[in-house]
Amino acid sequence: MxxxxxxxxxxxxxxxxxxxxxxxxxxxxxxxxxxxxxxxxxxxxxxxxxxxxxxxxxxxxxxxxxxxxxxxxxxDDEVGLLLEGLMGFAASRGFLRARPGPKDPALRKARVCYNHLAGDFGVRMLDRMVADGHVAIDGDEASLTKSGEERMRQLGIDMDALHDQRRPVCRTCLDWSERRSHLAGSLGEALLSRFIDRGWARRSNESRAIHFTRAGERAFCDLFPLPEPLPAPLSHGE
Missing domain, CATH: 1.10.10.10 (Winged helix-like DNA-binding domain superfamily/Winged helix DNA-binding domain)
Structure with missing residues (x-):
């Protein structure tokens, strides 16, 4: 059996x-x-x-x-994580829908993954939080550090409310378009809600795309700047 x-x-x-x-x-x-x-x-x-x-x-x-x-x-969140993971796996194996169109770039840039931010902006946000020491990654596990919790409070996130939930505060979720992880969990949901409440972004009525305003995109990029590029190696004789 x-x-x-x-x-x-x-x-x-x-x-x-x-x-x-x-x-x-x-x-x-x-x-x-x-x-x-x-x-x-x-x-x-x-x-x-x-x-x-x-x-x-x-x-x-x-x-x-x-x-x-x-x-x-x-x-629940588990179903969303399962589906996004399957989408990432399908994309990595070349199983893609043959329906290219104007929505595709928008979906790849920023979209909602069940209840949190995904796409290039979602991956960028997690990368910056890890680089700043606000989120610690250990394999597939993610945790908010003490400095990260303070930073989230400064952004207006009610951390006490998040800790009272049964859901994990931080989780990683494999992004199907970027093939890397973005931030899920109750914190991921709270941050996306914060961006929308501030008027930085809005949900599309036609797809899963998240559309940032020009001012909202500037504010987001200031909050989560890309890591500094590594200096180019010196050539011989310099």
Missing amino acids: KEGPDIAQIGALIGDPARANMLSALMGGRALTATELAGAAGITLQTASSHLSKLEAGGLVGQRKQGRHRYFALL
């Missing part, structure tokens, strides 16, 4: 093209109706309802009711 986790069941749930498209749509972090998810998957409402029942039974999505409407969302 085989023992241990059954990855075949999870793989079958995610592997269906229609369900994969529905889960990808939910990676935007917004709760969507069955009708909206049916449109994202290109299937009928009846078929979408059947798929959603399977995803809910498999612990991948959850629903909540508001009046007469039912909304669906990814069940």
Whole structure:
């Protein structure tokens, strides 16, 4: 008798093209109706309802009711991390959607990954926090340092509220477009919310892209500057 986790069941749930498209749509972090998810998957409402029942039974999505409407969302952070990791793995193996367009550069620059910032800006933010000694990375584990916690408080992040949550404050998440890690966890979510509340950025209504204003992009780049380039080696005779 085989023992241990059954990855075949999870793989079958995610592997269906229609369900994969529905889960990808939910990676935007917004709760969507069955009708909206049916449109994202290109299937009928009846078929979408059947798929959603399977995803809910498999612990991948959850629903909540508001009046007469039912909304669906990814069940928790673990599902978002799993999907982003699979996207990164698929991209690294050359399994890419052949639908290039104007949204692609925007998605690669900055996008929402379930509830936190991803793309070039997300990776840049984590790189800077590590370089400044605000986040410590040990393998796949990430932790906020004492100086990092103080810095987050200076930015207006309610660290006491984050510590009261059951979720990890810091996590790394493999970025599918950059093939490197960006910051997840409750801190990643809080920082993205802070950028939006300050008017630095806004969510796209058409995709997972996060659009920074010119002033917001300047403020973000001032807060998380790129590491200084290493000096070029001296040539012989100099």
